[in-house]
Amino acid sequence: MTRTAQQGRRVAPHPDPRTVPLQQVLEALVDPVRRRIVRALDAADEDLACGVIELSVSKSTATHHFHVLREAGLIRQYYVGTSRLNALRREEFEESFPGLLDALIAAPEHR
Amino acid sequence: MTRTAQQGRRVAPHPDPRTVPLQQVLEALVDPVRRRIVRALDAADEDLACGVIELSVSKSTATHHFHVLREAGLIRQYYVGTSRLNALRREEFEESFPGLLDALIAAPEHR
DNA sequence: GTCAAACTTCGATGACCGTCGTACGATGGG
């Protein structure tokens, strides 16, 4: 098994956002930890590793949350070395659910 | 006890949408039955009684869902006779979370 | 080749919430 094949084995499936039901998207976004992730990715000008976002949950829980966001078509994930980088899928998501991400990011969490 | 006082006793508390946390709003809207209610109220040109919206859940469950929507500042409820009428609080909600309700209503449930 | 860093996987646990049936309350018509 070559090194690149190993790398390939780590590539997780990324659904087309247009095939993701609204229900799944909302279930992903209803969790405050996952919204923190989305907000962090939105605020950053570059892709972020899982570890650099402060989430106040354990690593295994964080992995779970990133998984849910990926399955909902909200983020893209790829490995660079031992890190896994995350990127918000803005344009694709906007095409699927126009205005939804913008409205959510603009919405204040508290008051 | 007068009749109007009795009526007054049935008036449920309506929070100001501006005081409702985003978390609570999303928890309200993540349930598909509650989204059906919101969509029905949006589509109607008049206020709707609880009973006239097809929900495929029991009456007690329906009451629960209307309660959650009211507490989230999404609907207004008032009695007329034995019926309880429901109205979407569009403008107030729009002021609190601009674009959110529109994006959700515009979003297709399935594909 | 050894080791640390960064995530993942797995199973377990605990809490929450959507659901229901039943009993109850309020209203208006005959």
Next chain:
DNA sequence: CCCATCGTACGACGGTCATCGAAGTTTGAC
């Protein structure tokens, strides 16, 4: 009055999900 209609209140139950720790995997650095 009586009664049907419409909705509410209350427990109970069940499934789902966020959480964790422990063990495993992959990578790169030395």
